[in-house]
Amino acid sequence: MKSDLPFFQEDIALKNAISAPADSKPRFNWREAVPVAGLGRPAHPAADAAVLADLVGEALTNLLVARRDADNIFTPQNRDFVAAVAVEVAFQLQKGGAEVSQGQVLTALEAALVRHNRHDIAKSLLFSRGPADASGEVTTVTTKLMRRNHQIVPWKQDKIEIAVRKSFLSLGLDSSPAVTVAAATTRRIRDLDLAVIGIEEVQDLVQEELMSQGHFKVATSYILYRAQRARQRETEIARGPVAEDRQETILVLKREDGTTYFWDGASLRARIAFAAAGLELSLTIEEIEAELRKGLFTEISEIDLRKTVELNSKTLIEKDADFAKFAGRIILSYIYEEVLGWDVLRDGAGRLRQMHRDAFASYVERGIAISRLSPEMRKYDLAKLAEALDPMADMEFEFLGVQTLYDRYLIVDKTVKPARRLETPQFFWMRVAMGLFHHEPKERESWAIRLHALYKSRRFCSSTPTLFNAGTLHSQLSSCYLYKVDDSIESIMQRGIADNAYLSKWAGGLGGSWTAVRGTGSYIKGTNGESQGIIPFLKLHNDQLVAVNQGGKRRGSGCAYLETWHNDVEEFLELRRNTGDDRRRAHDMNTAN
DSSP: OOOOSOHHHHHHHHHHHHHSOGGGSOOOOGGGGSOOTTOOOOSSGGGSHHHHHHHHHHHHHHHHHHTTOGGGSSOHHHHHHHHHHHHHHHHHHHHHOSOOOHHHHHHHHHHHHHHTTOHHHHHHHHHTOOGGGOOSOOOOOOOEEEOTTSOEEEOOHHHHHHHHHHHHHHTTOOOTTHHHHHHHHHHHHHHHTOSEEEHHHHHHHHHHHHHHTTOHHHHHHHHHHHHHHHHHHHHHHHTSOOOOOOGGGOEEEEOTTSOEEEEOSHHHHHHHHHHHTTOOOSSOHHHHHHHHTTTOOTTEEHHHHHHHHHHHHHHGGGTOTTHHHHHHHHHHHHHHHHHHOOOTTTTTGGGHHHHHHHHHHHHHHHHHHTTSSOGGGGGSOHHHHHHTOOGGGGGGOOHHHHHHIIIIISOEETTSSSOEEOOOHHHHHHHHHHHHHTTOSSOHHHHHHHHHHHHHTTSOOOOHHHHHHTTSSSOOOOOEEEEEOOSSHHHIIIIIIIIHHHHHHTTOEEEEEOTTSOOEEEEETTTTEEEEOSHHHHHHHHHHHHHSOBTTTBOOOEEEEOOTTSTTHHHHHTTTOSSSOGGGOOTTSEEEO
């Protein structure tokens, strides 16, 4: 009954046999071989010897069908074997006395098959076993799993346990260590505190746990099995159904250097799959692609292609609220390509976290080299901080959030042409956290990681000046400044104009009292003349806010306060009106009375 197939090929055949319709496989009455006498009341309905015989018999049937040996299934030898295992397990479970779960019944059945040196039947039984039937203590984690088809599902420790059990049984080994391997893998994922983790990264963690617990032979087999499955997936893709004629969708794209190449839209389809992961969208993938292609033309530049796709994704928001996240992820995919050299078609979501970790230290060094980041950032253990980066947390951003980050907050390297962003959202959050804790005498990495966790999960966000300036050479973190202008030309020009310009330069909002400045018609002793009041000076202040905006990233913000008893209060209240003498209007500042 031994198979001549390698276990990888036998596993594929076994999966196909199990998933085949029931009416296409032979069926046998295995329970008729079980003796009725001597068997007491079962500890669980599934622990009844007749039920156990059916389970073992079905596993044996599936195994022999996979091996194309269907003529030798219901033999006297096999009937006696199935009955013996069923009775043995039934007595074992009744002897314990206590109630047992479905998972415990199946685990006992698997252990009995291993004792009889029938690891192949035990594995066949395991293929039919549901995740809820796994054993072992389950650790609760909030991290979700991204499958290869970009579907995002809750984390299930029992699925890891079953997969590891199959690896042990394929080598003819006892599979009980799979419980501790699965539990340790889950604890590591919980400690990583990621929003979403890719299937490939999970398998890497399983390999590491197998090695660390001393199961070197199983780990080697697991690695080879993964490689074979990867080759099989590539072959299936290559042999997939021939796509419909898409000749009309092929465009000529123009690079920055003027050269051209043919673009078949494969990267766009990969981008759509990346952005649609875990979302319930009201349009099909084909319909979305058609929408994103609107406005494209031959010999369009790569930059214009990006802008068109982003704008088209934005217009989809009116069709379904989930398209806000979809459009945000479209922009994110372009940010990752710009900053990391990531390729949505070549690398996919599975490589994002590793590429973030690999690029983090070079990002810090580049930022310091071009005088955008403080050299203090070198004090950190950058490798430790890079481990905390979680690009899958970015998937919760919506369009407006990502667009605002890209336009205003991410540091830009303008020493190269064309200018490019140095930061992804994860780099940005970590840079701000590092800037706030770099003076900590010890455990600065731990504090930065804790704050970064709050940022990335959107449970907390600092003010705009902190986001602009933390970690840079000018770490001005204050949001607002209050000031008072005295009744002198020196105070008006220095405090009311010049100092405010310096503060506005580093993204501070301004609020000041101008009440002390004399009103219109007041006597000026120094010149023996009359004052024109505060309005002309507030006009200067208004124009200063326009000229010196906040860090070059958003409009200057200021508010002038004036007491009600001031001589110019009536004109003051009309400063923002759209009518009247524009030389005595201030449209870009706020007023308060």
